[in-house]
Amino acid sequence: MSTQKPGIPKGTRDFGPVETARRNLIFISISNVFEKYGYVRIETPSMEYLDTLLGKYGEEGDKLLYKILNSGDFLSGLDQKELSSGDSNSISLRIAEKGLRYDLTVPFARYVVQHQHEIVFPFKRYQIQPVWRADRPQKGRYREFCQCDADVIGSDSLFNELELIRITDEVFERLGIKVKIKLNNRKILAGFAEYIGYPERLTDITTALDKFEKAGVENVKLELQEKGIKNEAIQELERILFLQEEEKLMKPDRLKTLLRDTRTGLLGIEELTTLLEYCGQLRLRASLEFDLTLARGLNYYTGAIIEVTSADVEIGSLCAGGRYDDLTGIFGLKNVSGVGISFGAERIYDVMLQLNLFPKEIPGSSKVIFVNFGEKEAIHCIGLLEKLRDAGIAAELYPDPAKLKKQLAYADARNVPFVALVGGDEIRQSVITLRNMSTGTQEVFTIDKLKEYLIHNA
RNA sequence: GUGGUCGUAGCUCAGUGGGUUAGAGCGCCAGAUUGUGGCUCUGGAGGUCGCCGGUUCGAGUCCGGUCUUCCACCCCA
Helix, strand or coil, rough: CCCCCCCCCCCCCCCHHHHHHHHHHHHHHHHHHHHHHEEEEEECCCEEEEEHHCCCCHHHHHHHCCCECCCCCCCCCCHHHHHHHCCCCHHHHHEEEEEEECHHHHHHHHHHHHHCCCCCCCCCCCCCEEEEEECCEECCCCCEEEEEEEEEEEECHHHHHHHHHHHHHHHHHHCCEEEEEEEEHHHHHHHHHHCCHHHHHHHHHHHHCCCCCHHHHHHHHHHHHHHCHHHHHHHHHHHHHCCCCHHHHCCCCCHHCCCCCCCHHHHHEEEEHHCCCCCCCCCCCCCCEEEECCCCCCCCCCEEEEEECCCCCCCEEEEEEEECCCCCCCCCCCCCCCEEEEEEHHHHHHHHHHHHCCCCCCCCCCCCEECCCCCHHHHHHHHHHHHHHHHCCCCCCCCCCCCCCHHHHHHHHHCCEEEECCHHHHHHHCCCCEECCCCEEEEEHHHHHHHHHHCCCC
């Protein structure tokens, strides 16, 4: 038999004890904050019907969906003509009806509609689960990663946006990461598109604008040209871009004059100024910026959009979100608006690792290991272990009667602070010899004294 | 999907213009020390040099293909 090489799919990772403990720290911090603001936790299945997922993330997003092959004879419904057509895209939809979730927002919208009669609105839920994207992995990008989402659905109020900004700030404060919160509003972007005469090209225009910071004005203009936007229109847009620097000051007055003839644009500015006014009531640690080039690719956003980046590490956004006015409409529930944010656990992990923000402790091993001197002695130790564990002390017995040297080395390697030695002498005298692994000193205890000693020596 | 990059022991990596038996550090196992870990010393195990093919008397080394890793673009947490 030939042995197979172990390995995991590209873009996925194993998490050892140390990594798991650290990730848990992130999850616990985030969920504690979410709960502090009244959000309740739900979970949804890893897989959804492709109908639910498709068409919600744009054309690119659809390509990045993992599809699950139907069970049984999945080719039976296809005729030879279709099979030989070579159109893998349409064939894939015939042989796969389920897919892995791409984010937590769309499954949540589905959940809300499906359970609308059990839900009390406004519904504030959070969700911490992995999502999958068939992307090509690179720095800060994985094919399987965990998102931590908080959403409010069933309320138009901008106080929800405010609350999410408050939450974001608190999460990163707890984790010790300095961040920049960037804000914009999809309605303002729609105003741009209308202003330059291309209201229907919103997506093209916003994705080009999104590259402003990274690629520069010239590249943005080039891309828009390639997409067939007229030069005069591009120049108009450029004028808006020059406002970027002063708009960071959070006084979108000039913008208001510029967009005075576009209704949605004005509405967006109105929303943004109100939100910024509310934010003035908060004492945020993060820096808050109005960034009119912030676009966000996801199709379903209609109002506020928010993106959070690390002030110290370049790794893309750590957290992003926005308002979606009609995500539930596709599933048959009209006029329900929602707003939410999503924290990317993987990137937060990577940033914290790079900035050395994790505590040094090695995670949860036993406080004491009992040496195994042989079957008779080991059986005696079982009773002692019961008493320690009843007192809440993590304790274990080395399973094999190995050489003492090996058992001590094992305790050492696992960072167990104490080793209990119970051989023939100890059993006769009803005592336990306890070795302190950091000092190398040994003391003799009765079981009751030992219990007390271990409780008080953390 | 496009472009580049990497692959040698469990891990991190050396390996000359192709040349006999492919190395180091760390880790692992054993002994020095039969109930005492970390430090030290001694010895040992462990490799189809990613895979397939080609050039050559001879390939870890050169060429082609393929897979994998990482990075950039697109897009995104």
